[in-house]
Each structure stands twice: as C-alpha cells, then as structure tokens.
Amino acid sequence: MERPRAVSESVASTIESARASASDRSTPAIQLVRLRKTFGAGDGTVVAVDDVDLEIDQGEFFSLLGPSGSGKTTVLRMIAGFELPTGGAVLLDGVDVTQRAPFDRDVNTVFQDYALFPHMTVQRNVEYGLKVKGVGKAERRKRAGEMLDAVRLSGFGNRRPTEMSGGQRQRVALARALVNQPRVLLLDEPLGALDLKLREEMQGELKAIQHDVGITFVFVTHDQGEALSMSSRVAVFNNGRIEQVGSPRDIYERPTTSFVASFVGTSNVLSAALSERLLGVAAPHTLRPERIRVVDATHVLDDHDVAIDGVVDDVHYLGAESRVRARLDDGSVLIAAVPSDGLAALIAGQPVRLAWPRRAASAVIESVVQPEQQGENQ
Amino acid sequence: MRLSLLSRLGLRGVTVIGLVFLYVPLVVVVILAFNKADSTLWPPTGWTLDWWRQAWHTSAPKNAFVQSVEIASAATAIALVLGTLAAFAMSRFSFFGKSAISYLLVLPIALPGIVTAVALKNTFLRRIDLGFVSFKVGFGVHSIIIAHSTFCIVVTYNNVVARLRRSSPNLLEASADLGAHGLRTFWSVTFPLVRSALVAGGILAFALSFDEIVVTSFTAGPGDQTLPQWILNSFGRSKGVPVTNVMATVVMALSIPLAWLAQRLSDSTESIAGRR
Numbered sequence: 001m002e003r004p005r006a007v008s009e010s011v012a013s014t015i016e017s018a019r020a021s022a023s024d025r026s027t028p029a030i031q032l033v034r035l036r037k038t039f040g041a042g043d044g045t046v047v048a049v050d051d052v053d054l055e056i057d058q059g060e061f062f063s064l065l066g067p068s069g070s071g072k073t074t075v076l077r078m079i080a081g082f083e084l085p086t087g088g089a090v091l092l093d094g095v096d097v098t099q100r101a102p103f104d105r106d107v108n109t110v111f112q113d114y115a116l117f118p119h120m121t122v123q124r125n126v127e128y129g130l131k132v133k134g135v136g137k138a139e140r141r142k143r144a145g146e147m148l149d150a151v152r153l154s155g156f157g158n159r160r161p162t163e164m165s166g167g168q169r170q171r172v173a174l175a176r177a178l179v180n181q182p183r184v185l186l187l188d189e190p191l192g193a194l195d196l197k198l199r200e201e202m203q204g205e206l207k208a209i210q211h212d213v214g215i216t217f218v219f220v221t222h223d224q225g226e227a228l229s230m231s232s233r234v235a236v237f238n239n240g241r242i243e244q245v246g247s248p249r250d251i252y253e254r255p256t257t258s259f260v261a262s263f264v265g266t267s268n269v270l271s272a273a274l275s276e277r278l279l280g281v282a283a284p285h286t287l288r289p290e291r292i293r294v295v296d297a298t299h300v301l302d303d304h305d306v307a308i309d310g311v312v313d314d315v316h317y318l319g320a321e322s323r324v325r326a327r328l329d330d331g332s333v334l335i336a337a338v339p340s341d342g343l344a345a346l347i348a349g350q351p352v353r354l355a356w357p358r359r360a361a362s363a364v365i366e367s368v369v370q371p372e373q374q375g376e377n378q
Numbered sequence: 379m380r381l382s383l384l385s386r387l388g389l390r391g392v393t394v395i396g397l398v399f400l401y402v403p404l405v406v407v408v409i410l411a412f413n414k415a416d417s418t419l420w421p422p423t424g425w426t427l428d429w430w431r432q433a434w435h436t437s438a439p440k441n442a443f444v445q446s447v448e449i450a451s452a453a454t455a456i457a458l459v460l461g462t463l464a465a466f467a468m469s470r471f472s473f474f475g476k477s478a479i480s481y482l483l484v485l486p487i488a489l490p491g492i493v494t495a496v497a498l499k500n501t502f503l504r505r506i507d508l509g510f511v512s513f514k515v516g517f518g519v520h521s522i523i524i525a526h527s528t529f530c531i532v533v534t535y536n537n538v539v540a541r542l543r544r545s546s547p548n549l550l551e552a553s554a555d556l557g558a559h560g561l562r563t564f565w566s567v568t569f570p571l572v573r574s575a576l577v578a579g580g581i582l583a584f585a586l587s588f589d590e591i592v593v594t595s596f597t598a599g600p601g602d603q604t605l606p607q608w609i610l611n612s613f614g615r616s617k618g619v620p621v622t623n624v625m626a627t628v629v630m631a632l633s634i635p636l637a638w639l640a641q642r643l644s645d646s647t648e649s650i651a652g653r654r
Contacts, residue, residue, distance in 0.1 A: 082551050102554040109555045115548035119570045128566070129556035180556065 027094040029184055029216040030056040030079060035088035037074050048074045050240035051088065056218060056233075061210045063219045063227040066237030067263065075237075076186050076220050080109050093183060103132075107184040108177035112192055114169045116161035122148070122172050123157035129180040147175040167198045174209075184216045191226065203230055224264045228252060236260045238367060253288075259367030261286035268292075268334050270361065278306050283363045291360035292336035294324060294346070295353050307355035310334065315346050326352050404630065411623040429620040439625050442608035449519060449604060450587035453526035454534075457583045458576060460527070461534030469542040487532040495596035498525045502597060518599035525597040526590060530583035537579030537644055541572050578644035581636050588629075605629070 037049040049071040056062045064072035077083040079090055081102035089098045097105050108129070116125050126147055130140035148154050151171040161169055170190060177185055187206075191199045207230050210217045221227050227234045228248040235245045236259070243257045244250075255261035258269045268287040276282040301307055310326035313333065317340060324336045324346060336354055346352065381389070406420075414424035433439055468480055486494065502515040515521055546552075549571065553563040591606040598607070609625060612618030 080551075080555060082554075101559075102551065103557045103559055107555075109552070111546070111548045111552060113546050113548060115546045115552040117549060117552070117567055117571075118545065128553070128558075132557040132562060132566075176556070 027058070028055040028091075029058045029060070029093060030054070030218065031089075031091035031094070032075070032079075033089040033091065035075065035078060035090065036086045037071075037078060037083060038086045047240050049078070049085075052240075052242055054235060054242060054245065056216060059214045059216055061207065061217045061219065061230055061232045063221055063231040063234045064237060065221055065224060065227040065234050065264070067222055070237035071240035072220050072222075072237045073188060074240075076109075076188055076218060079184070079218065080107055080186050081105050106182055107186055108180050108182040109186045109188065110170075110173045110177050110190045112189045114161070114173040114190075116169060116172055116176070118161055120160075121157060122153065122159050122161060122164070125161065125172060126157075126176045126179055128176065133180075143179055144175075147179040148172075150178075151175045166193050166195075167202065170194065170202065174206075178209075178213070178215075182215065184218060185210075187217060187219045189220055189222070191221075191223075199226075206230065228264070236263065238263070243367060254362055255286055255364055257365045257367045258284055258286065261364055266335060266337075269364070271330075271332060274328070274330060274332060275361070275363075278308060279358065279361060281363060284366050285361040286364050287334075287356060287361045289323065289335045289337035290321075292334065292338070292354050292356045294336060294338050295355045297351075297353055299353065299355065301355060304358050305355050306358050306361070307353055308334075309351060309353050312346055312348050312350045312352050314348055324352070326354060407623050408627050408630070410620070411627040413620070413623075429624045433621045433624040436621065438603075439605070439608055439612075439621060442603050442605040443625070443628075445519070445602065446588050446605040449522050449526060450584045452523045453530045453587040454580050454583045456523070456527040457530035457534045458580055461531045461579065461583075462538050462572070462576065464531070465535050465538035465542060469539060483535055484532050486529045491590070491592035494525070494528060495593040498528075498593065499596040516599075517597060517602075519602060521597045521599070522594055522602065522604070525593045526587040529590075529593075530587055533582040533586060534576070534579035537575045537582070538572050540644070541575035545571055574643040578640045581640035582644075585633060585636070585640075588633075 032052050032054040035049055035052045035054075036047075039046045039048055052071070052075060054075075064075060066072045074083060078085050079092075081097070081100060081104075085098060089096050091097065092105060092107065116122075117128065120128070123141075123144055126144040127140045130143060135143075145154070145157070148157060151174055153168060153171055153175065156164065156168065156172075161172060164172065170193075173190070190206075191202050194202060203226060206217075206219075219227070219230065228251070231248055233245060233247055234251050236243045236251060238257075238259045244255065244260045246254075251260060251264050255264060255267070261267040261269060266289055268289065270278070270285045270287060272282050272284050275285045279285060295307065297309075299307075308328060310328045313325040313327050316323040316325070320340060321337050322340045324338060326334050326336065328334060334354055409422060411429060412425050412427070413422040414426045414428075415422065464483055468476065468483075498521075502517060502521050505512055505514045515524070549567055550563055553567045558566060589606050591604075591610060594604050594607060598604070603611075605625065609622045612622045
C-alpha cells in the first residue's frame, strides 16, 4: 500500500499540532455515561439508545458496529451534539459536553451522504470551518490546499462537489473535517455509498490516515468485515445496547453473546440442551463454522474432540472452501466450512459426522433479539 | 425507444401542430399591434406605431399596468415570506397532521378561482368580530393583494420545498459541526441553498398574480382596475382592441425572459450534493 502511506503522511504533517495538543493520554477521549435516547412519547416511545456506558481512549480507531436501528448512529449523533440525550452524559476529554451545541464541541463529522455544501467550490467547502473560526484568508487557503493535497485532490479546488465522483466527494468530506484538527473525528458509515473496490481502497487509506494523525476516530458501520479489519476496538450494538466491547480478535473469537456470535461472521449457536449433551455444560455455546471438520464414521476421536452425527442438507460451493449445512437429530442446523477438495462425495440427504475441538465452542449469553427498531436517524 | 418510421413522422406532425396552435395566436397579437388598419383586419395592410402612441398617451392602460405591478409585487412578497416559512417547517419538523396541512397549503392553486373569489368576497364584506377586536377587510387594493397571496403562496412553497427535498438534510448539521452558529449557518448555507428557488418561485407568483382576473374582479374596490381587467373591458369595444394588442405585446415581451429565468432556476440541473 504505497499510496495510502504517502497520503497519510502528508495529512499527518498538517495535523501535527493536534497531536501535540492531545494533552493527557490517560483521560479517555470520549466517555459515555448511562447515555439514553428515546424518540416519541407515551405508548409510541422507542428506546433508540438504552443506558450505554462506553470509554474510548485517545488515539483509538473505535468502531460502533451493529445492524440498522441498533442505536449506533444515534450514539454518534449524540457525541456530535446533533441529538440531545434523554438521559446520561457525554464527556469529551473528561469535560461534560452533554448540553453543548455542535459548534461548541471539538469534534468533526464525516456524514454518510458527505453533506458537502452544493453552492460552494471544493476549496470553499474545506475552508468553511476555518473561515467560521476566523482564520485569516491566506492561512486558510494554505491549510485547505495542503489538506486537499493530502487527500489527493489538489487541482480540484475550483470544482463543485456535484462535478465529482463519490470517492472524490468522500475525500473532500474527510478533508473538510480534518482541516479543523479536531480531537475526535466521527465517521457515519462514510464508505457505505462507495462500490466495493473503492471501499476497500478507502478502508486502507482511512486506517493509515488515522494511524499517522493520531486523532481518535469513531467509526459507525454495519459491515462487520470493515469493523474487524480497521478498528483497534469494536463495540457491537443490538437493540440500543452494547452487547460486547473488545478488540476485533476478541469479538470474533470470543463472542460473549449469541447476537455477537451470529452478527460478526457466521456462527453456529448450540442450544443449552445440546451443549449439555455434547459438552456437559447447560449454557448456549457458539461455534465458528471453520472449526468444524467433516469426518468418517470410522474416525477415531481423541479426548479433546466432540462429534455429532447429522444429515447433509445442502453443500454450498465457495471456491477454496465449501459450506456444509447439516441437520442434527434434535432438528437444529450446524454449518461447517471445510476445504472443497475431497468433498465430492458429499450430497444432500447423506449422513455425515461432524467433529470439532472441545475448546472451539465457547459459552455465550442468549441475546434478546427484538424486531428492528425505528427512530434511528440514518 | 425504437419507433417505426410511420409513428415517428406521425408524432412529429402532432407536435408541430400542437406548437403552432399554441404560438401562432401570440404572433398574431404582436403583428396586430403594428397593424395600420383601424380594426383587426387580416392580413395587415400596412405598418404603424399609432397604437403604441395611443397607448402611451392614454392614462387608463398605464394606470392599470402600474396597479397590476404593485399588487403582484405585494402578493409575491407576502407569498415569499409565508411560503418559505411553511416550506422550512414542513421539511424540518414532523408533527401530527403534517400531511393534511401540506395538502391544505397547496389546495388553493387547485381550487377553481371562482370558488376562492366567492369565498373571499363573502368574508371581506362582513364585519368579523373576534370579541376583543372586530374588523372588516373591505375592498380595495389591499383585499386584492390578500386574495392573490392565497394562491401565490402555493408556488413559492412548492419551489422551496422541492429544493429542500433535493438537498441533504445534513447540510445544516454539517455547518454547525464545523463551528457555525445559527445565524452564520443561515447566511452561509441555508439562504444560498434556497436563493434560486426563491427567485423562481417569486417570478411564478408574480406572473400568477399579474394575470389573475376572476378573483380580482370579486375582491377589487370600486375604483380599482388591474391590467387584465382593463384589457377585458377594452376588448369589448372595437375601438379599444388595437391598444389591448399593444398592452398584450408589452406584457409578453416582459414575461418571456422572466419565464425563461424561472424555468432555468427551478428546473436547473445542478443536482444537490449529498443526494444519491
């Protein structure tokens, strides 16, 4: 990744002062204390954010991950100041800003639809924040120019946002926010509108920029792959609550709830009854498909392995690996991801034996899964 | 879409006939305004500027023209303020009965003018007693202005609503996020965003008021006469016809560029960023 590196370095130099002023590394950049937001009143009340507690450290690339309506965007909007919490507090660098207007907070936002001002040129869009703060013309021209260079848009200053592609607009939005040298950058599904290739390119660029400027990034996404690949830590949202906070590895390998297990990657959830029978523990367990092997009936299990018989429902060929759906005798379904070679014999209706290492299954708390909520501002 | 040669020729023919039907009468009026003959004789026997001189030296058509401009300006101003306020309220807030109010706002333009006229006449001639204050609207320039505002609001409202609908709802938040206070956001973002929609809506409202005749006739005071009223009256007398042709030509010459401008501003292809 040659290019992103160069880009991020030039961004870094323009934001150096922000890093220098990131005073006390021990104070969390953001603290959410029993943060709550409800929409509507009376019987129609929708709880969008349900008493969320969260600490985000200085310099983190922190993702808020969850399905639409899970409250992640509402949390972001309360940090930005666009929504007033129904209860609880938002602290930035240890200072309570809950009641402060968006223009009184040292955070900037990259919006999902970019929200570039259509009547201004790209240059004036990027200069806007500086102009509002009273930065002189020469200075803001210089800083905006540097920031446009940094996002590889030098020479585009006189264009209108409408004359640019989605990826270019996205970078203008990034430049417009970063030029203000905020303490925290909030990103609301900024890659959602881009096609896959551009998206992957921007993921690398964003991560590199964040790494070099050292600003705290709070990144809202519903894409678990994006969250896992970019973040230092992830908070998984469901029904207005945080189900789990942890490193991408924690979230993926040691999900604590059944929701996290199934939302982040594909996962099998073994019921409490089945777990008791197989593992001797009467609590639901999750099991990643890639940990399951298809074995012969004659296969000798060692002590660490667990095995169960089932009937093949379906074999889904994905190239290097295949997904085998097997129905167990209690009616539940297990999905195994196995290498495609040597699977030729497997067909639907055929009996199959599945085995996995005992420690591959981890106990989880059964999540409350409710129908999709309304009221989240997307 | 592929069409057969026959249907292509057929559609082309119908289009030409339609346009000819619409625009030939306008051309005829302009030609008649310069026609030498003292009547609507066709074809013209020669050219003259006599009718223009006559229009210039008669006070009635000029006064009517000025009165129409005054009324249209006032009605447009009222419509711009109220229509814009309504448009912002409807696009920014959601509340009980919102769709009903949205419907009521645009209804006046669909109502037959005669219905509006009778309703307003009935209201304006009565003394309205609210208990703590009682008043009567009466008839005059002011009542025409009020009456015209009712349907002028619709076009300004529609233009601004359309503009706001096409812009990202996050623009005002983005401005606040970048450090701008409310007033700053208004002057730097909100107003420039709707400016051309206001101009377009204003032109359309002005045009709507300028040629209104049904509601005007019912709400005018005894001494008031707008240009459409004057033209209608003069047209009845054969001696007046040539001067009405002149006034019609003047109005046409003024309104064509304005209509073009309104069309350009409201239908402009500048798509608003942030909408995918």
